Amino acid sequence: MEPNSSGSFKKHRRLFRFHIFIFLVGLLFTISLWDAYYNGSRPFDKEIASNLILIMGSLFSVAAGLFTWSLETRRAFLEKEIDWRTKDLHEKNRELIHKNEEVENFIHIISHDLKAPIVSIQGFTSILKNELGSTIGSAQLDYLNRIQINAQQMNVLILDLLEFSRVGRIEDEKQSVNMNELLGEIVAELKPEMDRCHVSVQAPQDLPVLWGSRKRLAQVFTNLITNAIKYMGPNPKAQINVGYSQNGSVMSTLWVKDNGIGIKKEYQEKIFQIFQRVPNQLKVEGTGIGLSIVKKIVELNGGQVWVDSEEGRGSQFFVRWPMTEISPDLIKQVQTTGIKK
Amino acid sequence: MKKIMTIEDNEDHALLIRRGIESADCSVSHYADGVAALKACEQIQNFDDRPDLILLDLQLPGMNGFEILSAIKKMPSLSYVPVVMLTTSARREEIEKAYQLGANGYVVKSEDFAMLMTKLKLVKDYWLSVVESP
Numbered sequence: 001m002e003p004n005s006s007g008s009f010k011k012h013r014r015l016f017r018f019h020i021f022i023f024l025v026g027l028l029f030t031i032s033l034w035d036a037y038y039n040g041s042r043p044f045d046k047e048i049a050s051n052l053i054l055i056m057g058s059l060f061s062v063a064a065g066l067f068t069w070s071l072e073t074r075r076a077f078l079e080k081e082i083d084w085r086t087k088d089l090h091e092k093n094r095e096l097i098h099k100n101e102e103v104e105n106f107i108h109i110i111s112h113d114l115k116a117p118i119v120s121i122q123g124f125t126s127i128l129k130n131e132l133g134s135t136i137g138s139a140q141l142d143y144l145n146r147i148q149i150n151a152q153q154m155n156v157l158i159l160d161l162l163e164f165s166r167v168g169r170i171e172d173e174k175q176s177v178n179m180n181e182l183l184g185e186i187v188a189e190l191k192p193e194m195d196r197c198h199v200s201v202q203a204p205q206d207l208p209v210l211w212g213s214r215k216r217l218a219q220v221f222t223n224l225i226t227n228a229i230k231y232m233g234p235n236p237k238a239q240i241n242v243g244y245s246q247n248g249s250v251m252s253t254l255w256v257k258d259n260g261i262g263i264k265k266e267y268q269e270k271i272f273q274i275f276q277r278v279p280n281q282l283k284v285e286g287t288g289i290g291l292s293i294v295k296k297i298v299e300l301n302g303g304q305v306w307v308d309s310e311e312g313r314g315s316q317f318f319v320r321w322p323m324t325e326i327s328p329d330l331i332k333q334v335q336t337t338g339i340k341k
Numbered sequence: 342m343k344k345i346m347t348i349e350d351n352e353d354h355a356l357l358i359r360r361g362i363e364s365a366d367c368s369v370s371h372y373a374d375g376v377a378a379l380k381a382c383e384q385i386q387n388f389d390d391r392p393d394l395i396l397l398d399l400q401l402p403g404m405n406g407f408e409i410l411s412a413i414k415k416m417p418s419l420s421y422v423p424v425v426m427l428t429t430s431a432r433r434e435e436i437e438k439a440y441q442l443g444a445n446g447y448v449v450k451s452e453d454f455a456m457l458m459t460k461l462k463l464v465k466d467y468w469l470s471v472v473e474s475p
């Protein structure tokens with residue numbers, strides 16, 4: 001785009017208004033003179049009047065000419081303006097395509113090149129462990145195990161990063177999702193872990209039907225419930241509750257509540273940011289990506305996620321999610337301004 | 342004796358793969374780049390010299406796995422030799438592309454060594470004993 005186009009556009013607009021003004025003044029003056037000449041009550045010098053009309057008529061014609069010329073230049077100018085903006089859009093589009101390619105390359109590197117060393121590390125460590133068998137000392141075995149645990153963590157981190165980049169980049173198919181059904185599936189999948197931690201999930205039978213990708217909704221609630229289990233701590237009355245409240249006919253707010261270790265006030269906003277982890281006495285392992293994936297999914301669907309928590313008493317995570325299809329415009333609006341909780 | 346061709350540029354992975362598929366009843370020929378492997382394929386004249394299974398990496402220098410796969414599938418003498426992709430990436434786009442180009446299988450190199458060995462053994466047993474070459 002030409003750098004001064006918007007400045008000259010403004011100047012041109014002022015000139016255009018000036019021409020309209022002259023045109024209107026000329027028109028009004030001519031009409032009033034005409035009126036005075038034929039219908040006026042005052043005696044009027046016909047010769048002066050007819051000369052005046054002649055002058056005014058000429059002025060009027062000049063103004064009309066200027067007006068037409070002004071319209072024509074304005075049209076040409078607008079056309080140029082459209083040309084500039086189209087060119088600008090094309091350029092921006094090219095930039096976007098280029099950036100997209102960069103992201104694709106980056107993801108390609110993560111999924112191939114970063115994973116390859118992990119396969120080797122795990123492979124050779126396993127071979128060593130197998131071949132050394134019982135001849136290996138306990139300290140050496142501990143070192144080999146540590147290598148493998150680290151490689152495993154690296155692998156989880158890579159998978160999480162890939163998942164984070166996938167959300168929003170790949171279009172998800174949306175449908176009506178019965179949350180009771182979905183929660184049943186999630187709980188069934190997490191059952192071994194829940195049994196190990198002696199915790200159960202309670203939920204009402206009338207959870208709402210939400211609109212969205214089944215896979216993404218499962219990801220959100222699996223993540224929240226897994227976190228609730230992980231951060232439960234030693235609690236003889238460990239309990240996870242799922243519930244909801246309706247906010248009108250478009251949105252519904254589902255929540256996952258636990259009576260685990262809770263989160264300090266100063267960390268409650270931070271936990272949704274990527275790589276942000278909260279120091280905890282349980283020494284729970286994690287990549288710090290899980291909740292940022294949750295936030296990304298929820299916001300891309302026009303919803304919101306937040307937490308209410310008290311250290312030592314537990315946390316309650318809220319997910320506001322649409323029940324019906326909402327327009328992309330509305331989603332964008334929500335993303336930029338946010339809805340009140 | 343059955344013949345397996347592996348095309349893999351990562352030396353470590355080549356070693357691990359060899360461990361998973363090597364046995365007394367089959368021989369393994371290994372190529373570190375696809376261009377050399379293709380050249381070797383082109384020189385095969387004898388019916389009995391053809392590999393019975395090709396394990397092909399995706400990320401290779403020079404020609405990538407997809408290009409080599411399409412080249413192999415276009416060779417009249419090799420077009421029906423099963424080609425199984427063996428790669429670290431489990432991206433859906435790549436899996437789809439491989440099958441579209443005629444891959445006979447897609448195996449993700451598992452970071453769990455025991456799992457990787459099991460996968461390789463299953464792939465080898467399936468293609469070498471269940472399926473007969475024409």
